[in-house]
Amino acid sequence: MNGKRRKFSPAHEVFKKLGNLGLLGLTKPEAYGGAGLDYSYGVAMAEALGHIDCGGVPMAIGVQTDMCTPALARFGSDELKREFLAPAIAGDSVGCIGVSEPGAGSDVASIKSHARKDGGDYVISGQKMWITNSLQADWMCMLVNTGEGPVHKNKSLVMVPMDCKGIEKARKIRKIGMNSSDTGLIYFDDVRVPQRYLIGTEGAGFTYQMMQFQEERLWCAASCIQSLSNCIAWTVEWAQERKLLVPPWPTSSGCSSSWPK
Numbered sequence: 001m002n003g004k005r006r007k008f009s010p011a012h013e014v015f016k017k018l019g020n021l022g023l024l025g026l027t028k029p030e031a032y033g034g035a036g037l038d039y040s041y042g043v044a045m046a047e048a049l050g051h052i053d054c055g056g057v058p059m060a061i062g063v064q065t066d067m068c069t070p071a072l073a074r075f076g077s078d079e080l081k082r083e084f085l086a087p088a089i090a091g092d093s094v095g096c097i098g099v100s101e102p103g104a105g106s107d108v109a110s111i112k113s114h115a116r117k118d119g120g121d122y123v124i125s126g127q128k129m130w131i132t133n134s135l136q137a138d139w140m141c142m143l144v145n146t147g148e149g150p151v152h153k154n155k156s157l158v159m160v161p162m163d164c165k166g167i168e169k170a171r172k173i174r175k176i177g178m179n180s181s182d183t184g185l186i187y188f189d190d191v192r193v194p195q196r197y198l199i200g201t202e203g204a205g206f207t208y209q210m211m212q213f214q215e216e217r218l219w220c221a222a223s224c225i226q227s228l229s230n231c232i233a234w235t236v237e238w239a240q241e242r243k244l245l246v247p248p249w250p251t252s253s254g255c256s257s258s259w260p261k
Ligand SMILES: Cc1cc2nc3c(=O)[nH]c(=O)nc-3n(C[C@H](O)[C@H](O)[C@H](O)COP(=O)(O)OP(=O)(O)OC[C@H]3O[C@@H](n4cnc5c(N)ncnc54)[C@H](O)[C@@H]3O)c2cc1C
Pocket: 063, 096, 097, 098, 099, 100, 104, 105, 106, 107, 129, 130, 131, 132, 133, 175, 178, 183
């Protein structure tokens, strides 16, 4: 990185190696380079990734395999899958999932980013926050308001290449953990993408995202099992090795368990 200290794990490098091993598309259709296996194989991989002692690395991988690609694989057009899913499975591109915003975390329905139509394009404005992989990502699967209707029916998932004019990768957000992960704040100012980058049906984005979350959250749980087991093992080891400081002064009972007044 031009001699500068690397600020996050190198997703392109890691993903290419995983892609070559066929590990980024276990549950994805074979037509796009995946292995076409059922979800239990994805869970097995998530559990195995828990052996990595640096949480940001498995999380980056999980975003690619189980967070930003499930809706694309299930509802995207063939053209969209060839353009975005196949390279993601091969490890040739890095994706991210853009749902959260400064004012919308758990309450996904209240996102404010919006897209208006102009000719054959969507013109997108807004911001996304806490987005894993976003500073390195080649594209974002973005949840955005595409209409004025009821909040659960006015949203769409749109594929947004991250080199579009009007995108500002504002900064890596400082966190208390997952420091190797590039969790970004991203601004969108009149960003133009073709309407054919819409995943599935316009207005169905909230539903697609809730379905996508099911794979995401289960992946997160599976990937934590090994790291939590490690925490227990390390705690036991520490408790067994630790030398207890015994006060050197005698007490009235002959024990040395109380501190002097
Ligand atoms: C390391 C990291 C990586 C992330 N990566 C991504 C990413 O790649 N893409 C993305 O879109 N987002 C990402 N996020 C954002 C994440 O999805 C949100 O943090 C999450 O949705 C919670 O939103 P919030 O932080 O705004 O908390 P809030 O929604 O403000 O919630 C704060 C607390 O209030 C509770 N709460 C909220 N609403 C209710 C309610 N109605 N009833 C009871 N309790 C409630 C919550 O359980 C929580 O304890 C990431 C976050 C982190 C920390």
